[in-house]
Amino acid sequence: MQTFDVLVIGSGGAGMRAALEAGARGGLSVGLMTKMFPTRSATGMAQGGINGVLGNADPTDTVDKHIFDTVKGSDYLGDQDAIAFFCGQAAAAIREIDYYGVPFSRDAKGQIAQRNFGGQSAPRTCFSADKTGHVILHTMYEQCLKHGVKMLTDRQLLDLAVDGDGLCGVVALDIRTGTVVPVKAKAVVVATGGAGRMYWSRTTNPFTSTADGMAACFRASIPLKDPEMVQFHPTGLAGTGILMSEASRAEGGYLYNNAGERFMARYAPEKMELATRDLVSQAIETEIREGRGFGEGMNAYVLLDLRHLGREKILERLPGIRDLAITFEQVDPIEAPIPIRPSCHYTMGGVDVTNFRTGGTALAGLFAAGEAACVSIHGANRLGGNSLADIMVFGKCAGVGAADYAQAQSREAGDGALMAKTAEWEARLAAAMARGGGPAVASIRDRLAEAMWNKVGIFRRGAEMEEAAAIVDGLAAEYERCAVGDDSRVFNTALVNYVELGNLLAMAKAAVLGAINRTESRGCHLREDYPARDDVNFLKHTLVTLAGAQYELSYRPVVVTEHQPAERRY
Amino acid sequence: MEQVVYRIRRFDGEKEFWQEYSFAHEPNKTVLWGLLKIKETADPSLAFVAACRSAVCGACAVRVNGEAVLACETPLDALLGRFGATLVLEPLGNFPVIRDLVVDWEPKAVRLAEAKPWLMPRDEFSAEAGCRQTQAEFKKINAQTNCILCGSCASECNKLSTGDDDFYEPFVYTKAGKFVADSRDGAAAEHLRPVLARGLWKCVHCQECVTKCPKRVAPAEDIAALRRESIRQGLTDNPGARHALAFAGDITNSGRLNETTMAVKTDGLLKSATRLPFALRLLRRGKLNPFHFPAPVEGIDGVRAIVKAAKEAKE
Ligand SMILES: Cc1cc2nc3c(=O)[nH]c(=O)nc-3n(C[C@H](O)[C@H](O)[C@H](O)COP(=O)(O)OP(=O)(O)OC[C@H]3O[C@@H](n4cnc5c(N)ncnc54)[C@H](O)[C@@H]3O)c2cc1C
Ligand code: SF4
Ligand code: SF4
Ligand code: FES
Numbered sequence: 069m070q071t072f073d074v075l076v077i078g079s080g081g082a083g084m085r086a087a088l089e090a091g092a093r094g095g096l097s098v099g100l101m102t103k104m105f106p107t108r109s110a111t112g113m114a115q116g117g118i119n120g121v122l123g124n125a126d127p128t129d130t131v132d133k134h135i136f137d138t139v140k141g142s143d144y145l146g147d148q149d150a151i152a153f154f155c156g157q158a159a160a161a162i163r164e165i166d167y168y169g170v171p172f173s174r175d176a177k178g179q180i181a182q183r184n185f186g187g188q189s190a191p192r193t194c195f196s197a198d199k200t201g202h203v204i205l206h207t208m209y210e211q212c213l214k215h216g217v218k219m220l221t222d223r224q225l226l227d228l229a230v231d232g233d234g235l236c237g238v239v240a241l242d243i244r245t246g247t248v249v250p251v252k253a254k255a256v257v258v259a260t261g262g263a264g265r266m267y268w269s270r271t272t273n274p275f276t277s278t279a280d281g282m283a284a285c286f287r288a289s290i291p292l293k294d295p296e297m298v299q300f301h302p303t304g305l306a307g308t309g310i311l312m313s314e315a316s317r318a319e320g321g322y323l324y325n326n327a328g329e330r331f332m333a334r335y336a337p338e339k340m341e342l343a344t345r346d347l348v349s350q351a352i353e354t355e356i357r358e359g360r361g362f363g364e365g366m367n368a369y370v371l372l373d374l375r376h377l378g379r380e381k382i383l384e385r386l387p388g389i390r391d392l393a394i395t396f397e398q399v400d401p402i403e404a405p406i407p408i409r410p411s412c413h414y415t416m417g418g419v420d421v422t423n424f425r426t427g428g429t430a431l432a433g434l435f436a437a438g439e440a441a442c443v444s445i446h447g448a449n450r451l452g453g454n455s456l457a458d459i460m461v462f463g464k465c466a467g468v469g470a471a472d473y474a475q476a477q478s479r480e481a482g483d484g485a486l487m488a489k490t491a492e493w494e495a496r497l498a499a500a501m502a503r504g505g506g507p508a509v510a511s512i513r514d515r516l517a518e519a520m521w522n523k524v525g526i527f528r529r530g531a532e533m534e535e536a537a538a539i540v541d542g543l544a545a546e547y548e549r550c551a552v553g554d555d556s557r558v559f560n561t562a563l564v565n566y567v568e569l570g571n572l573l574a575m576a577k578a579a580v581l582g583a584i585n586r587t588e589s590r591g592c593h594l595r596e597d598y599p600a601r602d603d604v605n606f607l608k609h610t611l612v613t614l615a616g617a618q619y620e621l622s623y624r625p626v627v628v629t630e631h632q633p634a635e636r637r638y
Numbered sequence: 639m640e641q642v643v644y645r646i647r648r649f650d651g652e653k654e655f656w657q658e659y660s661f662a663h664e665p666n667k668t669v670l671w672g673l674l675k676i677k678e679t680a681d682p683s684l685a686f687v688a689a690c691r692s693a694v695c696g697a698c699a700v701r702v703n704g705e706a707v708l709a710c711e712t713p714l715d716a717l718l719g720r721f722g723a724t725l726v727l728e729p730l731g732n733f734p735v736i737r738d739l740v741v742d743w744e745p746k747a748v749r750l751a752e753a754k755p756w757l758m759p760r761d762e763f764s765a766e767a768g769c770r771q772t773q774a775e776f777k778k779i780n781a782q783t784n785c786i787l788c789g790s791c792a793s794e795c796n797k798l799s800t801g802d803d804d805f806y807e808p809f810v811y812t813k814a815g816k817f818v819a820d821s822r823d824g825a826a827a828e829h830l831r832p833v834l835a836r837g838l839w840k841c842v843h844c845q846e847c848v849t850k851c852p853k854r855v856a857p858a859e860d861i862a863a864l865r866r867e868s869i870r871q872g873l874t875d876n877p878g879a880r881h882a883l884a885f886a887g888d889i890t891n892s893g894r895l896n897e898t899t900m901a902v903k904t905d906g907l908l909k910s911a912t913r914l915p916f917a918l919r920l921l922r923r924g925k926l927n928p929f930h931f932p933a934p935v936e937g938i939d940g941v942r943a944i945v946k947a948a949k950e951a952k953e
Contacts, residue, residue, distance in 0.1 A: 104687060105743045107787050108695040163768030169757030171776060171783050171820070178770040196783070202694055203783050207757075210813075213747070214756040221744060244736060274689040307666075310692045392692055395711045398666060510678040553682030558651035559737035562682040 069483065072099040072218075073474040074467075075238065075253035077225045077281060079106035081201070082438025082459035082466070083259035084208035084217075086427075089467025091215040096471055099251070100212065101220040101240060103276060103564065107209050110261050110274050110439070111459065114201025115313035115388055116185060117193035118456035120158035124175055125182035129190035131155050138454060139631045141187045141344055142447025143591035144607065145294070147627035150424040151445045154461055161460040162194055170207045172196050184318050185452040187344040187638070193453040198315050198388040201456060223249070224564055225260065225280055226493050228288040228434065229486040235433035236481035238284075239489045241497070243564060246557025248494045250486035254477045255433050255470035258285055258419060259463065262439035263575045264298075265568070267412035267525075268517035269366075272301055272311035277415075281440040283571035285419045286578070290429050291611040291622075293442035295575060296582035297416035299450055299592050300526050302348035304411025305397050306369035312389050312408055314452040316374060317341045319385050323352070324371045324405065325360040331370075336638045343638040346449045346592040349410040353526045362407065371405035410526060414450050416592070417579070418442035420611060426469025427462055433473055437466035444609060447626075448591025500566055506551040509566050512543050516569075516576060519543075524580055529597050533584045540580055544573045581619055582610040603633045642714065643724040644672055646684070648738045658724075659684075669717070669725075670698055670709035673739075685738040693852060696788035700739050701728040706790035708852045730793035732802070741789070749806060753832045755813040760824035775821035782816035782860060784853040785809055791847035791857050797840055805837035808847035808857030815860030818867050830868050838864055839878020 074090040076083045079102035087100040100106070121129050134155040139146055166172060166180060173181040173196050185193040196203045212219070222243040229236045229250065237252040260281030264273030271277075286292050302323075303312040317323075323341055325331045335351040336343035343351075352370050355361055361368040374382055374389075379402050382390055386401070393399050393406045419436040421427055421443045427435040438459045445458060516539075523536035547570060554562040588602035589595045608623040643660045659676045670688055677684050686709070688698040693711040700709050702717060703726050717725055733741035763769040792798055792807035814829045823829070830838075838861065847857040869879055 104689060104697060105747075105787075108687075108689040108697045110690075112694050112786070113690050113692065160766070164765045166768035167757075167759055167763055167765045169759075169817075169820070169822070171779050172771075174771050174773045174776045176773070178772045178775075180768070197780065199694070199784070202786070206783070206785075206787075210756040213751040214754075219744075219747070274695065275691070276689050308691070388694075395668075395693070395713070508678070508682070556650060556683060556737075559685050559740050560683075561685050561687065561740075562677070 069250055069252050069486070070099070070220075071252040072097045073253070074255045074257065074470045075099045075101060075251060076257040076259060076470075077101050077238065078109075078259035078261060078438070078440065079219075080109035080259060080261050080438055080459065081111035081204055081208055081456065082440075082463035083257065084205070084212050085460055085463030086257045086259060086437055086467035086470065087217045088208065088211050088215055089464050090471040091212070091217045093471050096474055097218070099218045099220055099253070101223045101225060101238075101251070103222065103224040103243065103280070105221055106212070106219060107205055108274070108276070109205060110277055111456070112202045112205040113272070113274065113311070114204075114456055115198040115311070116315045116318065117183065117195035117200045117453045118162060118204070118460070119185070119188070119193050119451070119453035120162040120457055121155070121192055122159050122162065122180060122182060122194065124177075124179040125191040129192050133189050134158070134192060136631060137188050138445060138451060140636055141449055141451040142445070143449055143601065143636055144603070144628075144631070144633040145297070145447030145590060145609070145626055146445050147424075147443070148629040148631060149627045150443050152629065153424060154443075154445045154458065157461045158457040161457065161464065165204060165207060165460060168207055168211050170196065171203050183315070184342065186314055186317065186342050186348070187451045193318070195315070198313055198386055204456060204460070220251070222559075224567060225284055226567065227284050227489055228256065229489045230288055230431065231482065231485035233479060233481070235431055236485045239486065239493055241493075241564070241567065243559055246560055246563070248490050248497065250483070250490045252481060252483070252486060254474040255435065257427065257466045257470050258434070258436040258440050259438045259466070260440045262415035262418075263572065264412045264415060266298075266516065266572050266576045266579065267520050268513055270304065270309040270517070270521055271412040272304055272309060273412070278568035279571045279575035280568065281436070282418050283574040285429070285434070285436065286574060286614050288431060288434075289614060290431055290434065291420040291613045292417060292575070292578045293420040294417035294444060294448075294582065294610050295578040295612055296580075296586055296593055296610060297448050297591065298412060298579065299345060299414040299416060300349040300410040301413035302345055302352055302410050303372055303408045304413075305392065306363070306367070306407035306409050308396050309411035310392055310396055311411065311413070312372060312393065312406060314345070316372060316386060316389055317348075319374075319381065320377055322373045322376070323348070324373055325355045326362050327360060331355050331360065339638040344449055345413070345452065346594070347638060349526055350594055352410055356409070369407040369409045372408045373405040374401040375403070375405065414455065415439055416442065416444070416446040416448065416450055417582070417610075423469070424462070425465060426472070427466030428469055433477070435466040435470045435473075437462045448593055497563060501552050501555040501560070501563060503549065503551050506549045507546050508553065509550055509562065509569050512546055512550060513569050513572070516540065516543055516572060520576060524583055526594060528583055528593065528595050530584060530587070530595075533580055537577070537580045537584065540573065540577050544577065547573055577619060578612040581612055581621060585621055586610060607633060641723065642672060642718065644676065645724055645726045646738070647726075647728040648684075649729075649735050651737055663718070665715060667714045668710055669700070669702060669707065669712045669714055672714060673709060685740050687740055694786055696786035699730055699788040699790045699793070701730060701793060702726070706730055706793040706850050708788060708790070711852065730789050732792050732795065732798045732807070733789060743789070746789070746792070746807060750810050750813060752836075753806070753810050753814040754829055755817065757817060757820065757823055758825035758828055759822055763822060769822040771821050778819045778821070779816050781855060782812050782819070785812050785855045786853055788852060790850045790852060794846040794850045796844040796846060797837070797842050805840050806833065808861075809855075811838070811864060812855055812857045812860045815864050818864060826867060827871055827873070830864060830871065830873060833864060834868055834873055834876060838868065839876060839881070
């Protein structure tokens with residue numbers, strides 16, 4: 069049986085940063101398991117940038133301002149102790165990855181260049197043209213190669229194995245051979261990214277963001293924190309949901325409705341297009357609902373205009389965005405405005421991290437980082453550029469936490485729990501592959517996405533969400549008899565998709581449950597039937613826990629230190 | 639056009655076979671859209687990989703009618719216009735195939751690691767303070783950082799197709815070149831040596847890697863830059879560098895190549911002796927005169943001035 073001191077699951081920025089940290093320590097065996105080749109992760113898609121107070125573009129910027137912006141951005145649902153820690157570490161994390169080789173764009177002094185981003189009081193977003201995540205991901209990969217991190221490529225995490233004394237390791241699908249394999253580990257870091265694919269047909273996320281790690285932790289009785297908090301990015305391409313980075317607004321893009329109005333004047337007169345994502349997304353959807361968009365139904369959109377920035381600036385600062393608009397919308401932003409509409413972008417909720425300094429969870433030996441985790445620093449709305457900073461800061465913390473834990477751990481876990489889980493999954497997957505008839509995986513997936521977009525999307529109402537909950541339950545029942553459609557053991561991607569759908573359904577059920585019971589509006593969670601924020605009753609995190617087959621709901625107060633909740637205006 | 643046909647080279651882990659799928663045409667779609675359509679409506683067993691669907695993750699590269707492309711960004715209509723209703727899809731060339739269109743990257747990662755593709759920062763920088771770099775210096779590495787490790791260049795590389803013992807995938811040279819060109823790196827020779835030892839001078843300049851790269855990376859140019867740098871660093875004890883130096887020397891001296899001495903300068907006396915039969919054949923046909931030492935061409939001073947200017951421009 070493969071055995072590691074530290075096993076990291078997921079090769080995005082968070083996972084690779086954690087693996088590197090544990091690997092660089094020396095003396096520990098470190099494995100990095102990932103369901104695709106390491107550089108195929110969502111992290112590589114981040115275009116805009118990474119936040120940290122370097123003071124390069126604005127010497128008056130301070131960590132305190134970053135803290136306040138993040139707290140306010142989170143609509144006061146972020147834990148302020150964790151946010152203070154995070155903002156305090158972000159600049160150092162950025163300088164460190166500069167030293168590791170991240171090629172940042174530079175200012176005239178040769179320092180890392182910084183720009184404005186939504187919801188921030190100073191230009192503190194560091195960038196590399198419009199491929200910041202790509203260069204961070206590849207630099208992390210280079211560093212993992214340097215440190216000889218053992219990569220377990222094409223392995224999909226299925227479940228954690230836990231016995232009476234604690235965590236034993238994980239079981240995974242070896243995609244190449246179609247076998248279920250146990251992997252023993254003293255410490256496990258879950259860094260499997262987000263759950264945006266719940267909204268399959270309108271999301272900026274890659275096909276791989278399917279809540280695998282969240283669901284595995286959930287099945288191991290770790291709560292999912294704030295699963296209802298899903299961020300919609302205002303500028304997805306109309307046809308596909310593919311992201312036009314926030315940089316397009318940060319560099320000065322305008323939003324227009326069908327009457328040619330810059331409609332943000334109605335919603336955020338000061339910040340205009342640079343208001344936070346939740347506000348801009350809601351503004352766009354309101355315009356569409358009130359008949360001021362172009363097109364109809366799922367195909368409706370508004371326009372993002374970059375033309376006034378001029379050819380040179382577009383080519384220099386936004387070349388990737390231009391390529392995407394040309395390829396997927398047949399529009400060259402130098403010449404014409406781009407049709408856009410909000411698109412599911414980021415999962416603020418996730419695996420309940422209880423110790424932000426280590427990424428630790430309620431289960432000893434289990435750590436979580438990145439979008440899979442909920443620390444919570446993003447609360448009800450994440451600021452652009454804070455996620456890349458999150459994965460660098462907390463990826464490192466989780467690497468340290470897991471390495472420390474593994475070093476101090478003397479228990480040799482037995483094989484019993486691992487072998488039992490392996491047998492259980494082997495039987496389940498074999499049965500699913502053998503099954504004929506039944507609904508197709510893609511059909512269930514698409515109906516889930518439709519229910520989530522229409523009933524648990526940007527605007528939410530109790531009655532509609534109850535309908536969504538019933539639909540999700542119905543789909544989960546169908547899932548039990550659905551057909552994989554391929555019984556090969558060699559690189560069976562249909563089987564991978566089957567496993568992913570099960571995880572999406574579990575996450576969606578938790579998200580709907582949390583959303584129905586949060587009878588207030590906060591950040592991205594906009595209840596039309598409860599339009600006001602309710603700090604008396606809801607300044608608290610939702611926790612959804614699996615008890616037997618039941619999804620149980622509980623709450624935990626938000627940590628408030630310096631900043632008392634105040635009205636949020638931009 | 640109502641129906642599109644994908645003729646796909648499949649492999650189930652043991653045997654290879656061809657299969658055709660046809661589906662209804664829709665305008666403004668991509669090659670990946672067609673693959674997904676087949677998988678979701680006709681045959682779930684068709685294996686391929688894709689993640690970002692926006693040309694940044696590098697997962698979806700496949701060969702369409704003999705050319706590597708990113709399936710997610712390649713417009714179907716353009717291909718149909720060029721090739722007609724049937725497209726032939728195959729896995730990338732020069733990669734081991736796992737199943738259908740899925741190839742094995744693991745051995746490539748091992749080879750990539752040999753080139754030490756990581757920054758070895760100069761002493762003046764530290765993890766605490768980070769680095770400094772001018773905008774102009776950043777621009778020197780900007781193109782190489784676009785590489786998404788999609789493998790398209792490797793698929794079409796003519797040199798790699800003859801075997802990978804003495805040549806790397808083009809993107810490996812690009813990665814090495816990136817660090818050699820990075821002003822923050824203080825150990826160019828460390829990145830140079832591995833590629834010098836494997837193939838740096840063996841690229842056949844076919845430019846396939848440049849024309850096939852979906853991210854406007856130009857591995858062939860990086861190879862040229864690495865060669866220049868290796869000579870600048872005095873790493874000339876290899877046939878490629880000797881050939882280039884002999885070439886430059888001849889041009890500077892006489893304005894023309896001296897084929898006779900070229901082989902000796904390139905391969906050394908012993909090795910060029912092994913080519914004697916070839917030389918004798920040339921001699922017999924009057925193509926090589928061992929007693930002829932070419933006189934300088936007319937205007938040799940101009941040639942020398944150009945060489946001098948070129949050298950200065952590079953430094
Ligand atoms: C288009 C786009 C643009 C963005 N732009 C920005 C930006 O400008 N600034 C910013 O701060 N943030 C941005 N974000 C958000 C940010 O990129 C992500 O939140 C962040 O990169 C997540 O990193 P991660 O390491 O947690 O997860 P990911 O990068 O998603 O990596 C998850 C990894 O886990 C693997 N995995 C998943 N399931 C399994 C399993 N079952 N078994 C094994 N491995 C598994 C995946 O293959 C992948 O390697 C953007 C996101 C998107 C989608
Ligand atoms: S130019 Fe050289 S590296 Fe590029 S494809 Fe041709 S032989 Fe390969
Ligand atoms: S150089 Fe271009 S073609 Fe080659 S792997 Fe990189 S991105 Fe792909
Ligand atoms: S799917 Fe990522 S490059 Fe095509």
